[in-house]
Amino acid sequence: MKQLIQILTVFILIVLLGACDSRNQTSMKRNVTGKAGELVVVIKPTAWDNAPGKLIRDVLAQPQLSLPQEEPIFDLINIPHDAFGQIFRTSRNLLVVKIGNEVEENDFRLKRDVHAFTQAIGYIDAKTVDDFEKIFNENSDRLASFFMKAERRRLVVNYSKYYERVVLAKTEEQFGITLNVPPGFVVDKVEDDFMWIRFETPGISQGIFIYSFPYEDENTFTADYMKIKRNIVLHKNVPGPTESSYMSTESELPVVFNVFKKDGNYASEMRGLWTVENNFMGGPFINLAMLDILNNRVVVLDGFVYAPGKDKRNYLRQVEAMVYSSEFVNQDEIDKVNKQLDFEN
Numbered sequence: 159m160k161q162l163i164q165i166l167t168v169f170i171l172i173v174l175l176g177a178c179d180s181r182n183q184t185s186m187k188r189n190v191t192g193k194a195g196e197l198v199v200v201i202k203p204t205a206w207d208n209a210p211g212k213l214i215r216d217v218l219a220q221p222q223l224s225l226p227q228e229e230p231i232f233d234l235i236n237i238p239h240d241a242f243g244q245i246f247r248t249s250r251n252l253l254v255v256k257i258g259n260e261v262e263e264n265d266f267r268l269k270r271d272v273h274a275f276t277q278a279i280g281y282i283d284a285k286t287v288d289d290f291e292k293i294f295n296e297n298s299d300r301l302a303s304f305f306m307k308a309e310r311r312r313l314v315v316n317y318s319k320y321y322e323r324v325v326l327a328k329t330e331e332q333f334g335i336t337l338n339v340p341p342g343f344v345v346d347k348v349e350d351d352f353m354w355i356r357f358e359t360p361g362i363s364q365g366i367f368i369y370s371f372p373y374e375d376e377n378t379f380t381a382d383y384m385k386i387k388r389n390i391v392l393h394k395n396v397p398g399p400t401e402s403s404y405m406s407t408e409s410e411l412p413v414v415f416n417v418f419k420k421d422g423n424y425a426s427e428m429r430g431l432w433t434v435e436n437n438f439m440g441g442p443f444i445n446l447a448m449l450d451i452l453n454n455r456v457v458v459l460d461g462f463v464y465a466p467g468k469d470k471r472n473y474l475r476q477v478e479a480m481v482y483s484s485e486f487v488n489q490d491e492i493d494k495v496n497k498q499l500d501f502e503n
Contacts (some may be wrong), residue, residue, distance in 0.1 A: 187274050188273070188275070189275055189276075190248055190275065190312070191245075191249055191274070192249045192251075193233070194250075194472045194475070195231075195471060195475075197232040197234055197235070197251040197253060198234075198236075198246055198252050198253070199214060199255065200252065200254045201214075201238070201253075201254075202238060202239065202255075205255065205257050205287070206236050211236070213291060213294055213295075214253070214294070217294075217301070217302055218230075218231065218232050218234060218253070218302060219231065220302075224413070224430050224444075225474070226440060227469075227470075229469055229471040231306065239256075242254075247274075249277070250274075250276070250309075250312065251278050251309075252277070252278070252280070253280045253281075253282070254280070254281050255281075255290070257289075257290050261283045261284060261285045264293060266280075266283075266296075266297050267280075267281045268281075268301070270308070277308075278308035313476060314479045314482060317338040317339065317479060320341060321338040321340065322339050322340065322341050322342070322343045324344075325337060325339050325344070325355055328353065329353070329368065330487055332348065333368055334457075334487045334488060335368075335484050335485060335486055335487060337355075337368075337480065339366070339480045343366075344356060351371065352367070352368070353368040354395070355367075361465065361468065362465040363463070363465070364462075364463055364476065365462050365464075366459055366460065366477065367392070367395070367458075368458065371455065372454060372456075373455055373456050378456060379424060379426045379449070381413055381415035381428065384426060384428050384445065384458075387458075388460065391458075392405040393405075399439070402435075402436050403437040404436075405433075405434055407432060407443075408433045413428050413430035415428045421448075422492075422493055422496055423449050423486070423496070424448075424451075425447060426446075427447075428444070428445040429442070429443070429445070430445075439464065440464075441464045441465065443460060443461060444478050445459075446461075446481045448484070448486070450486060451492060452488065452491055461477035461480060461481045462477065463477060
């Protein structure tokens, strides 16, 4: 009997340790390596120098939307397969391409956290160049989106660990949302339905405007409405450095606008350039609007960057991740209303 109890005890310990190991497997992996915005492409030199490489560069090094100067969405680093050793295996973004007779079956797949935590890897296996072009063209948008969301995910994960608690408390109190921004950000201005959070250095400025307004109808979530509302709010609350100057949306270039769902809530994203009327300042912005159906209101988080003479892609992605870290404090209650409306429709 005593021996049976010992055997059962050992068995239970093995099961518990195995479950624990499964839960911690991802967290125990190494952190990703490489700089923000880098993407390592593992491919034969002959393929990189010809049509497959050109296709990859056209998509994954295309200009980032809504920046004042041209910057690629990714900085591509090409290495051959025989150089793909341990030093590159933990790269933050990897695209591994195989083309040739050694490929048994054409394939496309995306994976996360393979060799490192928050890592993103795309695999393309193709028997011929024509097969590669077909696979790549069919999945190019999905591939680019996968890597771009991975860049945001890393920042969101980091901000969830190290964030400015004073800012979090203020946004919860005034707007009923959580918002994770890095230490160093401060609440600069607070009005009834407006808050300005900013981080300043001698060379750059990163800021987030938060404002809310009543939801009226489905026309609220349109580019024209959101742009007009943005300009009204900024004119009122964000003065420029000189008399009669104020922040506004650049009117000479169109904004990039799309509607989607964030955390189950109706939402929209608007990207474009901001300018200061009657002055010469400007830069990129990203505007996220979310519907709080429970309180019949729209909450907007508008992030911007001012970095004259500097590349702005990575600075804007940092602000984007902060904006997307936002969540409604009462999301559980909102979910119940959303489910009821979905049921009725």
